[in-house]
Amino acid sequence: MDLRFKVISKIKTFFLLLFLVNLFWSCRSVKIKNIQTVSTEENWTLYGGDPSRVNYRAATLAPPLEHVWTYKATSAPGKTLTVANGLIYFVTLDGRLDLVKIETGEKFGRLKTAEHFEATCAFYQNKLVIASRYGEKTLAAYDLEKGKYLWKINAGDIASEPLVTSAGVFVSALYNHIDKYNWESGERIWTFKSGGQHRSSPALSQNTLVVGCDDGTIYALNAEKGTLKWKVATGASVFATPIIQSENIFVGSSDSIFYSLNLENGEIVWEFQADRPIYEAAATDGEHVVFGASDGQFYCLDFESGEELWSFKAESVVSTAPLISGDVVFFGSLDRHYYCLDLRNGNKLWSFETKGRIRTSPVLWGKYIIGASENRFLYAFSPPDSLSTY
C-alpha cells in the first residue's frame, strides 16, 4: 500500500509540475530587442510578397539547391510564411506562432494564443498583424519590440491573409464583409458588405482593393473609402487570391477558368480554360503568368494574351501559390513535392520530396527558399554557394 501511495503521489507531482510549466510556457511572450532591419526589399512580409500579391522576386535562386535545415513545429503550418529581418514567422493550425532563425533553423521564440490560426501573420514595421480563423479576438497586432499585443479585436472569423500597408490593415472576413482597420489602433475605418464568405485574400494596387468571394464574384473596392468600384461574376466560388500587375488582375476560379481582368473597370481581358478548379493564387513577372490547378496541372501563360506557353503535370493537386524567382518558378503540391521549373520552358530543374502534403506557399528571402509540409516540418533550401545567377 505504501509503495502504491508513493507512486501515485509522484505521478501527481509530476503532472502538477508539467501543468505549471506548460502554463508558464504558454503565457510567455516574445520580444525581440534591437531588431536589425536587414533589407525591406528582401523581406517577405505578407502573403504574395507584397500588397499586389504577385509572388515575385527578381533575383534568381536557381537549382541546385541543398536542403539546409528542417524545423519541427507543433502542428501543420498555415498557407504561407512571413520572413523579415532574418526571422521566419510561422503560424500553425493549433494556435502557435513560431519564430525561427532563417540561417540556422533554430527556434527563436513562440507565441501561443487561445485562437486557432488558419491564416498567417503580416509583418509591418516590427509588428505582426495576426488573423485568426475562429475565436473571440480574431485580429491582433503584436509589437515585437515591446513583446506585447498592441490591440486585439473581434473582426469576425478570418480565413484569408491580412494585407498591411501604411494605409491600414485590409481583411476579407469569412462572413460576408471586407474591412479596413487602422494598423496602429485596430480601429475599424470602413466595412463593406459583400455577397458571400471570403476565403480569398485581398490584393491592393493603385488604391484598388480586389478580392474574390465564395459566391463567385470578384470585388474591386476603393481602398480609401471602401466603396464598390466594380464587381464581376464568375461561374463558381473564387477561393484563390487575385494578383495585380500593372493594370491587370489575374485570378483563378473554381469554375476552372483563369481570368485576366482590367483593374480599372473589371472588363475581362482574356480567359483561360483549365480542366479542373483553381484554388490557389498565381504569380507573375510581367511577362509570364503562372498558376496551378487541382488536377496537378501547372500552367504558364502569356501575360498579354493568355496563350498557354507551357504546362507541367505534378502527381497531385497544385496546392500552393507559385513563387517566381527570376527565371525559375517554385510551387508545392499535395504529392509532397516542391518543384522548381524553368520559367522559360517548363523544364523541371529540381524537386524535393517532403514527408507530408504541401499546402504552404514557398517564400524567398536572401539566399533561402523556405517551405513547409503538413506533417509539421519547415524546410529551408539554399544553393551550395551564395545567390547565383541562372
Added chain:
Amino acid sequence: MKFKIFQTITVLLGLLLFNSNLSGQYYFGRNKIQYDDFDWKILKTDHFDVYFYPEMGELAEIGAAFAEEAYRRLESQTNHNVNRRIPLIFYSNHSHFQQTNTIPSFLPEGTGGFFEFMKGRVVIPSRGSIHSFKHVINHELVHVFTRGRMARILKDHHRTTFRGMPLWFTEGIAEYWSQGWNSQAEMIIRDAVLSGHLVPLQDMDSIYGTFLMYKEGQAICKYIAEKFGKEKLLQLIENLWKESSFSDVMKLTIGLTYKEFDEKWIYDLKKRYYPELEEADSPKMVTKAITKDGLNTKPAVFSKNDKNWVAFIANRVGYSNIYLKSLDDSESKPEVLIKGERTSDFESFKLLNSKIDVNDYGELTFVSKSGAHDVIYVFDMQEKVILRKFSFENLVTLSSPNWSPDGKQIVFSGINFAGVSDLYIVDEESGELQRLTNDFYDDRDPAWSPDAGAIAFSSDRSYFGRDGHMNLFLYNLQTGEIQYLTEGAHNDYAPSWSHDGESLAFTSDRDGPFNIWIIKNNAGKVEPSLIADNFADPTNNGEAHTGKNGLTLNPVFENGDTNTLYPSALEKTDQLKKLTNFTTGAFDPVWLDEDNLVFTAFENFSFQLRQVNHVEDKFAEAPSVKNDTLLTVTDYWTANKLAGEVRSSTVKYKRKFNLDIAQSAVSHDPIFGVSGGAQLAVSDMLGNRQYYFLIYNNAQVRSDFLSSWNVAVTRVELSKRINYAIGGYRLKGQFYDRVDSFFEQKQLGGFVAASYPFSTFKRIEASINLRKEERSYAFRGKVIDGIVVSNSISYVKDNSLWGITGPIDGERFNLTLGNTLDIQNNDVSFFTISADYRHYFRLSRRTTYAVRLMTRINQGKEAFRYFMGGSWDLRLYPRWTIWGRKLFLVNQEVRVPFLDWFVLRFPFGGLGLRAIQGAVFVDLGQAWDRDYQFNEVLGSLGVGWRLRLGGFLVLRYEIGRRFQVTDFSSPNINFEPGLKKAFWFGFDF
C-alpha cells in the same frame, strides 16, 4: 466462479474468436462459409492495389479504371489526396462478396460495398451492371476521401475527442457526390413527404442506418449544395474542428442549426411535392389492395379452377417467404407457400431483385440462394413439393426465371464467375443450358412472348446504357437478333406480355416517377423492327447493319435534312401510353387478364401488391406518347479499362500482415490486485489469416514478476471452408471458486480447434487442448499436477431471427460432448455433456414465445461445477449461487413490445428512449452433484423489461417471485414471500 479479465480474454481468443462470425451470445451464431478458393492477384495502379481473382480479370481492370477516374475527380473536388495506396477488393458477384473475411459480420443482400477503417480497405461486389459497379466504387471512395480529410483536419487542430460526422451526412455526401440525384432517390423522398414519414434532420437518429436515412442524407446534401453552394459540403468537413456538435458546425457553415434547417428544407420539399397531388395519385387511393402489411414484391398471377391467385415474395414477419393469396377474396390472408431464410435450400429469395413465375400447369419457378450458388426451383403449387432444381457450375447468381408458353423451358438472367450478366434458357426436362447473350451488358427481367417467338428483356446495351439507363429489347429466338423496343435516357424495366401478345406492359421513369406503361399494337402483336424503308445511309449504302454486339441498327440521321425521317423504335401502328399516374412508384406489372394488371406499389416506404382494373378503358383514354426515337448510333458503348497515363502491373497475392487493433489495459481488483498488459491482433489484407497476441503480468510482489507473465498466441485460418485455429499459452494466476475457495493455477499448453459448416445454419466444431497444469487450492492443497488433455465436439444450429433485444423467431441449438483427462497422473478425469436448445415461437409480428431447455453434466474426477442464478439463466436468484456438476434449466418467456417510444421533452432539451421490450417469464432449474443433492426444483416467475442502448448494451430489469416445487409425485409449489428484483445487462436468451 470468478475469473480475471485477461483469463477470460484468453479463453475467448483461443477458442471462440477463431470463429469470427459468431453472432448473438455465447456459442451459437450462423456461419460465413468460404465455398470458393480464390486465386487472388493484385493489380497495382497509381493509387490502388486492386485485389481480384483471374476469372474476373476484365471486370477488375474496368473497376480499376473507374477507381482512378474517381480518385482524380475527388482529389480535385476535396483539394486533398490519400497518402497511402488504397486497397480495393473486388468480387464478381454478391455471393462471393458474402464470403469475405475482411469483416467478421454477415453481409445482407442489400449491402452494396463498404469501406472499413482498420486497414482502410474498400470491398465491393459487382452485380452484373457496369454502371452500378462504378457507382459503388465512387461512393466508397468518397468515404475514403472525406474520412481522410476529416482525420487530417482534426489532427491538425488537436481535436482528438471529436466523435465524428453523423452517419446521415457521411452516407448522404457519398451518395450525392457519387451519383448526384436520380429517380430512385426522388421516389423515396417524394413518398416520404407525401406520406408524412419524412424524418426531420433533428430526429435523424431515429432512422439510423436505414435506407431512408441514406436517401434523406443525399437529399439534404443536394439541398445544401443547391441553396448554399456546392463548396459548402466540403466546408462542413473543414469546419468540424470548430464545434463539438454537427448541428453547430452546420450553423457555422450555412448559418442554420438542425432545427432551422428543417424548417426551410421541409417547407421547400412540401412546396415542390404537394402540387403533384393535383395531377397524380397515390396508388392506394386509385387501385385495389391485395396486401396491406410488410414488404411484398414480385407478383406472379395464375388461374386455377376459375379462381385467380397471386404468388409473391414478401417479408412480413422478419423472414422472407413465398406467399400465395387469392385475388378473388380481398379479405383472405396470404398463406406461406415456402419458408425462406431458415434452411440451406432457401437461404434467400432475393426479395427485391428476382421475379417469380407460374406456368399453366401450376408450377412455380423461383430462385433461391442455396450454398455456393443460386438455384432455380420448380415447385408444384398443388402438391406443394419441389419438382426440380437447377444450378450451374459457372453461374453464381441467378434471377427472374420466366416460363416459356409451353411450360418446358425457363429463361433467366445469370451472372457468371466473371461477373457478367446474361440471359440463359434451361430446358426443364433435360436441364440443358443455352446461352442467349454473351457480352458485358446487364440483361435482366426476361419475359417470354406468348407466341414463343421472342423474349423481351431490360438491358443497358443502348447508347444511354453507358450512364446506367436501362431500355427494353427483344430477342428473336429464331434469328438470334436483338432489336430495340425502347431507347432513351430513362429506365425501362420488367416487361410483361399480355396473354394475347398484343400488349407489353413495363415500368418506366421516362417522365418522372416510376409508372406502368404499355406498348400496344392494334394491328397484331408487338413486333418492332428496325428495318425501315426510305432511309439512305451513306456509310452503308442504305442498308441496316448488324453491329459487333449483335444489334441490328437502322442508319439514321441527325436534324437538318428535311428529307430524313426519324423512325420510331416501334412500328407506326404501335402505341406507347402511360397507364398509371402515381406520385410514388409502380413496379413489376403482370397481366391477370387483358383488363387487369397486378403490380408492386411503392408507398409509405413499403411495397404492397395492388391491382389496376379496367386497363383497356384506361389505355384508350390515356394520351399517346411519341415513341422513342433512335439516335445516331456509331458504335456500341464499352467500359474503359486502364489506359493512358495510369501505370499498372499485376502480381500474385502474398500475405502481408498488419495491425488490426492494439490495446493495453491495467486492471485492479481489491482481492487479486493489479494486472497490466496488452493485446493485439494482426491479419492479412483479405482477413483470411489472423493472429492474436495477449501478454500481461499479474505479479503482486517483485519476486513474482518473472513467473507471473501470461502469454497467449493464436493463429486463425479462415480462407477455406474448414476454419481452424491453433495456439499456445502460458497462464498463471489466482482464482476463486465459490465452493472450493481460492486456488492458484498454472497452465502451459496449446490447442487446436476446427469448425466445419454444413450450411449457413449448421456446423460442427471440435477442439483439442493439451496442457501442463498445476492447480492448488487454499484448503485442499495441490490437486492437479499433470498433463491434461481436453477434447470437445459440438454440433451447432442457428437460424434465429433477431429483434431489438434478442431472438424472436427460429431456433438455436448447441450439443457439446467433451472429455478431460490427466494422462500423466490421472488427477483429472471427467466427461462433459452440454445440450442447449432454444426455440422461438412467433405469436404475432411483434410477440414471441421463447423456450430454452438446457442441461449440463460434468461427471468424473475434478469435474468442475456449473454455476447458475441471475438474469442470464434462473432469474431472480442471486447470481451464481446455485451450483453443481449437473444442472437443468427451463426458461419460458413471452416477449412483447412494451413501449415504442418514450420521450421526455424539457425546455432546454429532451431525452428519448426507443423500443422498451417487455417479457413475462417462468423459469425452472436446479443444479446438483453428489455433494449437493436436490429435493426441490427452483423456479421463478415475473415480468421484465429490456432497453437497448447503442449497439451492444441491453439493460434488463426483472421483478417477480421465487418459488420451489417439492414432492414431484404430486407437486407442491411454495412461493417465497415478497417480490424479488434484479437489474442487469445482456441480450435475451
